[in-house]
Amino acid sequence: MSNLPGKRIVLGVSGGIAAYKAVDLASKLVQAGATVNVIMTRSATEFIMPLSFEAITKHPVHVDVFEGWSEDAKGHITLADEADLIIVAPATANTIAKLAFGMADDMLTVTHLSATPRGVPLVIAPAMEHHMYIHPATQANLETLRSRGAWIVGPEHGHLASGAVGTGRLSSPDRIVGAIRQALGAGGPLMDRHIVISAGATRESIDPIRILTNRSTGKMGYAIAQAAIDAGAQVTLISTPTNLPEVAGATHVAVESAIELRDAVQNTAVGADVLVMAAAVADYRPVEVATDKIKKTDDDLAIQLTRNPDILATVETPGTLRVGFAAETRDHQEHALGKLERKNLDIIIANDARQAMGSDDNEVALYYRDGRVDTLSLVSKTEVAAQIVERIVEILSLRSMTSS
Numbered sequence: 001m002s003n004l005p006g007k008r009i010v011l012g013v014s015g016g017i018a019a020y021k022a023v024d025l026a027s028k029l030v031q032a033g034a035t036v037n038v039i040m041t042r043s044a045t046e047f048i049m050p051l052s053f054e055a056i057t058k059h060p061v062h063v064d065v066f067e068g069w070s071e072d073a074k075g076h077i078t079l080a081d082e083a084d085l086i087i088v089a090p091a092t093a094n095t096i097a098k099l100a101f102g103m104a105d106d107m108l109t110v111t112h113l114s115a116t117p118r119g120v121p122l123v124i125a126p127a128m129e130h131h132m133y134i135h136p137a138t139q140a141n142l143e144t145l146r147s148r149g150a151w152i153v154g155p156e157h158g159h160l161a162s163g164a165v166g167t168g169r170l171s172s173p174d175r176i177v178g179a180i181r182q183a184l185g186a187g188g189p190l191m192d193r194h195i196v197i198s199a200g201a202t203r204e205s206i207d208p209i210r211i212l213t214n215r216s217t218g219k220m221g222y223a224i225a226q227a228a229i230d231a232g233a234q235v236t237l238i239s240t241p242t243n244l245p246e247v248a249g250a251t252h253v254a255v256e257s258a259i260e261l262r263d264a265v266q267n268t269a270v271g272a273d274v275l276v277m278a279a280a281v282a283d284y285r286p287v288e289v290a291t292d293k294i295k296k297t298d299d300d301l302a303i304q305l306t307r308n309p310d311i312l313a314t315v316e317t318p319g320t321l322r323v324g325f326a327a328e329t330r331d332h333q334e335h336a337l338g339k340l341e342r343k344n345l346d347i348i349i350a351n352d353a354r355q356a357m358g359s360d361d362n363e364v365a366l367y368y369r370d371g372r373v374d375t376l377s378l379v380s381k382t383e384v385a386a387q388i389v390e391r392i393v394e395i396l397s398l399r400s401m402t403s404s
């Protein structure tokens with residue numbers, strides 16, 4: 001579930017050592033349901049064989065700008081006309097300069113010039129030696145492209161082909177796919193909407209080493225953040241530590257305890273269009289946090305706990321669409337409806353705590369303020385997230401229709 005199925009993506013590969021990583025990128029895009037047409041620069045073919053991309057994408061790789069003219073006299077124009085997005089990965093300093101200056105001396109730059117005036121999004125993943133990257137010319141060229149609406153992803157800091165350590169490594173294929181999804185989502189149904197999402201298990205300190213926490217992995221909240229980005233939203237993801245990769249395009253806010261989470265929600269959700277509280281918040285925290293490690297003495301140890309604030313019930317967000325979760329082990333409906341009322345929610349998503357925590361799948365029921373109920377049988381968290389975002393889109397558009 002993403003915004004990639006059915007999309008036609010032109011993958012431009014220019015001549016850097018990172019060209020081999022573009023094969024993995026092409027594979028991820030194909031697996032996600034996109035049609036990928038690869039264009040290589042002549043120097044890229046020195047690093048990697050076109051055949052690698054052809055085997056993955058099942059489409060011919062384009063290198064020569066004059067190929068195909070005899071068949072339909074259109075050549076590159078067909079690729080440019082059909083593209084939903086152009087990604088250049090890796091983008092070398094040379095190709096970036098050519099794109100910025102509007103040169104058209106190879107298949108990639110010609111396709112770029114033909115496609116971008118139609119509003120086809122351009123995503124650029126630079127990869128080069130650190131000194132080439134920081135050169136004012138490269139920086140100015142990237143700025144030119146950015147100011148024209150291109151999405152730039154990376155480069156990252158790390159080991160470079162020269163043996164040096166610096167900024168210039170190609171972003172990971174997952175990050176590049178994230179940037180592509182963000183670019184494809186821009187202008188979607190949640191355009192100009194700010195969505196604040198909390199995710200993960202809170203951690204309450206007992207002493208400098210121990211914490212009280214729960215089994216939530218954050219997967220649900222991250223999946224909702226990704227689905228909202230796919231729909232063009234501006235997303236703030238407030239998260240406790242998780243093992244999940246960052247959601248490209250979201251503003252990440254790191255928290256640990258329930259109090260930190262409450263403060264972050266207070267700071268970001270007031271005035272937001274939507275607040276989704278997917279975090280599993282500890283109901284209690286230790287009254288005191290020991291400054292030194294608690295040493296073992298007796299057989300028993302009592303830790304006194306105090307109630308954490310209920311964030312949804314206490315943070316007021318007038319005008320914001322509010323979505324909460326109810327993870328229960330019994331009497332799901334009764335508890336969910338109680339929380340819908342008490343926490344002043346527009347939607348509450350009820351699931352079975354034993355099944356939901358840590359699993360990739362989820363069986364959920366959505367209860368709405370107007371009394372409607374939707375049940376989704378065992379589906380992946382990404383599907384549940386897409387459904388939740390769809391409902392959010394519906395409710396927001398109904399609201400703006402009635403207020404206009």
Ligand code: C5P
Pocket residue numbers: 258277278279280281282283308309310311312313323324325326327339343
């Ligand atoms: O009361 P309970 O913890 O079951 O409610 C769950 C919902 O309320 C979730 O959306 C959770 O993120 C939110 N919550 C909260 N503040 C708390 C506990 C839970 O906002 N202290």
